[in-house]
Amino acid sequence: MVECHVSITLQAAGRENPALYCHKFECINQHWISDTFADHLKEMGTISCMCRTRHRAEIVRCDLTLTADRGLLVDLVSPGSGLVAPGQYAVFYDGNECLGGAMILRLCLDLSAVRHT
Numbered sequence: 001m002v003e004c005h006v007s008i009t010l011q012a013a014g015r016e017n018p019a020l021y022c023h024k025f026e027c028i029n030q031h032w033i034s035d036t037f038a039d040h041l042k043e044m045g046t047i048s049c050m051c052r053t054r055h056r057a058e059i060v061r062c063d064l065t066l067t068a069d070r071g072l073l074v075d076l077v078s079p080g081s082g083l084v085a086p087g088q089y090a091v092f093y094d095g096n097e098c099l100g101g102a103m104i105l106r107l108c109l110d111l112s113a114v115r116h117t
Contacts, residue, residue, distance in 0.1 A: 022076075022084040022107045022108070023075065023076040023077075023078070024073070024074065024075045024076070024107075024108035025073075025074050025084055025090070025104050025105075025106065025107045025108055026067065026071055026072065026073055026074075026104075026105045026106050026108065027071060027072040027073075027074055027090055027102035027103060027104055027105055028071050028072070028102065028103055028105045029102055029103045030072055030100065030101075030102040031100050031101060031102070032099060032100035033098060033099060033100050034099060034100070037094075037099050037100070038100075041064060041066060042066065045065060045066055046063055046064065046065040046066075047063070047064050048061065048062070048063050048064075049061075049062060049064060049092050049093060049094055049099060050062065050092065050093040050094070050095075051074060051076060051090055051091070051092055051093070052090070052091050052093070053083075053084050053088060053089075053090050053091075053104070054083065054088070059093060060076050060077060060078055061076075061077040061078075062074050062075060062076045062077060062092075063075045063077075064092065071105065072102050073108075074090055074102075084104060084107060085104065085107075086104050086105060086106055086107065087103065087104065088103075088104045089101050089102065089103055089104065090102055090104055
């Protein structure tokens with residue numbers, strides 16, 4: 001089951017632990033450099049592009065979906081950027097062109113993979 005949480009704390013052993021790598025999160029306060037891209041996203045509802053969530057992190061393919069409350073659901077094809085946290089910004093690209101960005105509001109975590117103690 002995948003759930004989106006406003007506040008959650010995870011502890012994990014080691015920097016490469018899969019529990020640290022989120023691949024789906026919700027964003028708010030979108031800012032698009034291109035009105036054409038923003039209009040295309042509104043028209044299509046879901047669109048694919050590239051995303052970076054940390055400075056100098058790997059840029060990975062993602063799917064962007066507009067939510068009912070005009071937010072943005074980001075689904076990374078692979079959680080290569082990892083270590084996503086609320087309050088950070090996700091920046092979206094089409095090749096080398098920056099399309100815009102949005103603030104990460106909350107993470108959508110697969111809690112079935114987390115061991116509770």
